[in-house]
Amino acid sequence: MKIDKLVLFNLMNWLLPCLFLTLHLSCLNAQSSSAIFKQIKKLNFLGTVLYFAAHPDDENTRVISYFSNHLLARTAYLSLTRGDGGQNLIGPELREGLGLIRTQELLAARKIDGGEQFFTMANDFGYSKSPEETFKFWDKEKVLSQVIDRIKEFKPDIIINRFNIGSSGRTHGHHTASAIISNLAFNQIIENSYDENWKPKRLFWNTSRYFFRNEENFKNNNKESLIKIDMGVHDPITGQSNSEIAALSRSQHKSQGFGSSPALGSRLEYLLLVKGKPLSGNNPFEGINTSWTRIKDGAAIDRIINEIITDFDFKNPIRSVPKLLKVKDLISKINNQHWKHIKLNEVKRIIINCIGLAIQINADIPYGVRGESLSLNLIINNPSSEKVIIDKIILKNKTYEIGKELRKNQVFRKKIKHIINEPISTPYWLIGGGKDGMYDTKQKEFTGLPNTPNPYILNLSLIVEGVKLNFEKALSFRKNDPVKGEVVTPFQILPSAATSLKSPVELFNVNETKSVVVKVKNLGKLFNGKLSIKSPKSWVITPNDQQVNINGKGIEQDFTFMVTAPKNEEVVLLEPELTNNNEKIKLAIKEISYDHIPKIYMVQPASARAVALNLKTGVKRVAYINGAGDKVVESIESVGVDVEKFDAEAITLKKLKPFDAVIVGIRAFNVNESLSYKKNVLWAYTKQGGNLLIQYNTSRGLKTKSITPLNIQVSRDRVTDENAEVKLLNSSHPVLNSPNKISSNDFKGWVQERGLYFPNQWDKEFTPLIEMNDKGESPKKGALLVAKYGKGKLVYTGLSFFRQLPEGVPGAYRLFFNLIANN
CATH class of the missing domain: 3.40.50.880 (Class I glutamine amidotransferase (GATase) domain)
Known part of the structure; x- marks a missing residue:
């Protein structure tokens, strides 16, 4: 059977698992039959792999793609940091801004290679020459605790380190520190009975010539103790090799200049067993049950999925729906809550893809502020003859009964009005403060997630052949760009206004008086309030405050203050503050926009360093x-x-x-x-x-x-x-x-x-x-x-x-x- 090679692009739309365990339909688009077939095969594999390193771009995308797309394992990359301390080859952003870019680049890479993405609250504070120096900045016990929590939640059978504990002094201190943390986490989980049904079975080190200084040293090294896996395999279903998918994934790290061309032919990767049961061959899952029989009452599920695979009709994937509904019913009855959650989401996604349902929930504005009205537009199209009924939708605990059948290729539309009353949805790790080496957040439940969860998740109940299917759909904003076409970004909630000084640093000669301009941006429809600048008493600022009245969303206005520096050298913070109806706003906002990632609204505490110097x-x-x-x-x-x-x-x-x-x-x-x-x-x-x-x-x-x-x-x-x-x-x-x-x-x-x-x-x-x-x-x-x-x-x-x-x-x-x- 000849499969169109362009199906890779459909596959890539599917390959990004949703960021949370609930099924978010924002990751669903129309799927090719070959992509659906691959999803069904993945439904029948119950193995999990966690790749582990320190920074964005540390991950080996060949390994992640191989396990996700060839072995069909649930695969994730845990990066301890977001890469804030690196350099930026595509723009001026550094530190937190660069960390946001690199976070989105990781998500773009996972969208291609099929992995999920996690973090800790460790901050990339810059290059470190040793793990000892690294742990002076990172709270070792806190990072370890967060890693253990993520491993317990993800439940990998296999953990693969990019770095090893013996490389100190030969690589970045963060790299070696990541291996130390991974080893400690593996040991603690093995020694403690967190879950009687699961423990990680093996810990590997993904070694390569990089760790041997040069190709010659690596060739001459005894590799008998290494697992050798050819990860240059070709997939006739998609028409692409693993190396091609991995290169596309690697090329998303654009801020680091890591564009990559695919290598043709065989490509060996090496895994060294660090901990766990020895192997007799080159299968890292040796002795690990990755079929449905690892779960009580799973054999019947395995049998039906195999029938679906055998009988799959590439021209009419919708014919698989009846048996997929049976699989869904059987999965809902298993006692293993971990696999039930994962596989229910997978099978529901496959059913929707077989039918060809297109589901959107779109905002009428790219962002909103508290107290203002928001229109949410639900759009669903069923291109098939399959009977699908919209049962109901739920938004913020309010239920909308629908009870309407979707007619073939007739678009269903439903508009919902909502008054915004939710907190801002800025990156959670930037608001909580923290120290040089660690971020912090009051929203502990978000720890480790790539982004702050979308503030609006629509619960959608569909009935297919009499069977209820419940989904969650995150709110997006869509617009048409005359050059790029459709551009989709997550909906955001922002503060009603934000301030910024012209420069993050204001320099004064000692005892100098000069003007400081504070820019106020109105993010809502109307802002009335007062603006002041908070500073130590040694700095004199006039006037004490100014009235702010701005009408119009996105309108900016400048306010000038006269600031006098002290007689001696001093470094302090100037903190603009807006007051509005007893609300104090001390936030700044910056928009970060690049073609390869979604638009970012970076909201942080507003301040500028004031420096008096000679x-x-x-x-x-x-x-x-x-x-x-x-x-x-x-x-x-x-x-x-x-x-x-x-x-x-x-x-x-x-x-x-x-x-x-x-x-x-x-x-x-x-x-x-x-x-x-x-x-x-x-x-x-x-x-x-x-x-x-x-x-x-x-x-x-x-x-x-x-x-x-x-x-x-x-x-x-x-x-x-x-x-x-x-x-x-x-x-x-x-x-x-x-x-x-x-x-x-x-x-x-x-x-x-x-x-x-x-x-x-x-x-x-x-x-x-x-x-x-x-x-x-x-x-x-x-x-x-x-x-x-x-x-x-x-x-x-x-x-x-x-x-x-x-x-x-x-x-x-x-x-x-x-x-x-x-x-």
Whole structure:
């Protein structure tokens, strides 16, 4: 039988299991018969696999896809963090914003490879060189407890670690920490009788050449103790290989630059048994019953499903519905509540797909606020001759009796009006506060879920051939984009208004008075209230408050306050506060929009750091060559310096000559092909007397061998301890004295790290100015290199100014302006 290869796209629509155990019909679209056939086969497999690692993109999508799509196991990835501490190759978002992007990228990947997705409340605080350092930030016992809870709920037969406990010092400390947590969780569950019907049977390590430094070492390693599985298998039902599905999944990690092309042919993956019963072959499920007979009274279910598989009619999948209804009835009677819940949802989904039902519940607006009216539009179409009756629908404990039969291909519509009275639905981990290493939330029931649950879930009761089927459908907003076509996003509840300051950091010279603008965005129809800024008494703010009256959804208005900094250096928080009918709103909102993920509304506590410092800039006008994306430009502008941004291909010597300095954005030589030849413009500018500052680039993926006009070799050297001691190698050097005097005090209060990807070899013309190292490591001198080049000054630095400046670190500002000043 020839199956259209395009059915993969239908398969991908199905492959994402719903985020919760109840059946959310938002993941249902029209299905091809081949996709339905695969679902039925999956219905007949009762094995579960949990893949385990530290970050988004750590997961091996070949392994996840293999277990989910080839072995048909229920498969999930548990990422301890959301990847907040990484870099962003597609935009300026860092920290929490980047974590939100990477969360959605994981969900997009799971939509393709068929896995589910879970997290803990551990925060990716940045690169860590050891698990010991990692556990200084993470609450080890709390993370372990959350992992144990997730494993007990998911009930995997097999757990697969991406990393192992023996890799400390050779990989990210978070990686090794994830293996330690997984091992501890496995041991505790085995030693304690949480469930007499289940315990995980085996713990594996998914090893590869990555852990052996190179391909040659891995080839020469004795692999007799490893399970070898060919995961390059081809599926004639879908017309795709596992490698193709895995590559599509991997390519969703766009913010990390992990686009992947599928590999043809055999592709071996290796599993090392860490704990559990030894195997005699290469089947990780050896000795584990994955059929319906693992459940009491399951044999009859197994028999009927096998009949459905044997008799399946690809041209008329609806013929399977009567027997599927029998399966549904038998599943509803089993005593094993865990498998009953999972398999009831699966079989109901299959029945709907066989009939071809299309079900939507759409909001008339993309988001709402409390107290306002919302229209929910239920749309159902039955393209078949199968008798389907809409029994009733329930929304927020209110029942709407329908009792109407769906006519063939006649769209049923029902509009429901509702007054919004639910709390905001922002990402739950961003509101609860927490520390550097851990998020927190008051909504403990959400812990580990990818998103805050949709505030509106419609309960839908259908009757098919006299059998009631109950479903849940999450509310969405749909719109037509003239370029993209239909765009579907989850419905959100937002605060009635939000505030933001122009910059997350407001910089003042000591005793300086300047205006601070607070932007108020009305998210409802009308907002009347007052606006004030809360701060310590040492900062003087006038007026005390201002009246706010904004009519119109999405309308923004600016309010200006005069702020006077104290006489001494100080770092504080300025907190805008709205009051409206005795309600205090201290929230900011940011919209994050990329084509490959749903639109994100990031709601967080509203605040900005106010920094009073002694600073001389030494420059008036600088050019900034765009790199991978950062907020350095905004930071420079915040102290009154004019900045003009350029794409690399647009620069000419004539355009650059008027500027006091030229700054090259982070990873510019990794992402800008045009710098392979436009770099000569930068060299000429410097040689003729300009000041050129080049920020860090990664050692991998450079677009050109030469990233400065002098020889330099970028390494993977870095200092992750933001408090590591910094030694000035030449305190009399002009760069450390003009226009600001730099001392060791200027390296206090840094955030996340000192720097990364330091050069470890450089031309003798370069002078290293500082030395630093993480504990137990040799000193690194490549963090800040300065050279005279022609009549100008050339600076290359791996110091993480892209993190320090947006956070308002005073010493980082003084040093940064020294680097670009004409000294």
